[in-house]
Amino acid sequence: MGIRMIAGWCAGFVCMLLPFGANAQTEPRYPIKPVRLLVGFAPGGGSDILSRAVGQKLTERWGQPVVTDNRAGAGGTIAMELAAKAVPDGYTLLVVSGSQLTNAALVTRVPYDIQATFAPITQMTSQPYVLLAHPSLPVKSVKELIALAKSKPGALNYGSSGTGSSAHLGMELFKDVAKVDMVHVPYKGAGQAMIDLMSGQVQLLLASAISAMPQVKARRLKALGVTSSKRSGLLPDLPAIAEAGLTGYSVVGWYGLVAPAHTPPAIVQHINHQIAQILGSPDIREKLAADGIESAPSTPTQFRETITHEIEKWTKLVASSGMKL
Incomplete structure (x- = not known):
């Protein structure tokens, strides 16, 4: 009887631990080293200012440096190519704008599928x-x-x-x-x-x-x-x-954060949650509002839908209007 009781207690204890083990597995051990935020434009621009503001907050939360790396040139595509070729481990991220992705797809015509190359993390702002x-x-x-x-x-x-x-x-x-x-x-x-x-x-x-x-x-x-x-x-x-009377007319600039494709989903979700909390803080919201920008965090799925919609909308407009880019 004593052995059976002990076995029962052990089984019950293991069952109690299972939920905690499952939760622990969903929280990645991240970051354990510095994180790089690539920005495709020179210091002082909108994406640079946002990157540094968010990076400072992430550094405070994570206890690891989150460093802005400006790689200006070619309409932001130099930074995009660096991010596309980076190891998908969450330590190289890219701050992007709607116009940057649209230009890459329609004007520069980068030799890769933008939507297949990057993993959306979150939209950050709306302007x-x-x-x-x-x-x-x-x-x-x-x-x-x-x-x-x-x-x-x-x-x-x-x-x-x-x-x-x-x-x-x-x-x-x-x-x-x-x-x-x-x-x-x-x-x-x-x-x-x-x-x-x-x-x-x-x-x-x-x-x-x-x-x-x-x-x-x-x-x-x-x-x-x-x-x-x-x-x-x-x-x-x-x-x-x-x-x-111009139903459907909408043009909104935005900044967002993406990672190389195949970055572990658990890391993507972890970063998403951290960014959402940062963008919801009063000091960040006030700082953005002073520059005419609204905080607009999203889920990774919502951000992917935004990117898809933007590229499709502008591709259709360029084709139907015959404009030269």
Whole structure:
């Protein structure tokens, strides 16, 4: 009887431990060494600032250095190629933007399948653009702009930070949905495009909120609407362009985090949970809001769907419009 009782106790004790063992297996022993965050652009840009802010928080949580590694060039594809060839162990990650992936697929045409090459971890931020107009343009709303453009086909123009940029594709989508014709004037960067808009060299421009709103408040430019599908929490008084009857119009910039394909799912989930907690903290949310950016963490599955949708949307637009990239 004593032996049976002991055997019963042992069996019960093992059963009690099984759930804890199962949970322990799902939590990876990670990280045990420094983690590298690749950024495809020079220091000081949006992806760099975000990478350093999040990296600092991860360093504090993990007790391991999380280092931003800027590999600028070729529209961000140099960093993408480094990440694609990295060992899929969670120690090399890539901060990406929507425009970076779109450019890689449509403009640079990288020799690999973007969606098969990377494992999405999480979207991190969301940033609507602001449709700006020079004060001399006789419109006060998106509806008035559409009416003016339809009355003068090909007479209006818009600037962008470059062919294939979010500002370019966003305005081409506007033309497609609104059924209007306007001339594209590409620049080598958003700064010069903004300068020429303020001087009246171009009439319209899609710009980030952080660069747009100071000029609007100073009455140097007019803001007609935001490009998100609904009003932005950061600019609640500015109507969404979609409110002008352009159902389905939505152009939102975002930053996200990916890993090389075949990175262990447990590590992907662990990083995802950590990033979600960081992006939910008041200090990070306030820091992002000051730059006109909203915190927007997602699950890996949701982020994969976002990437798929973005690439499909812009590929379809480029094909249907016949635009040259």
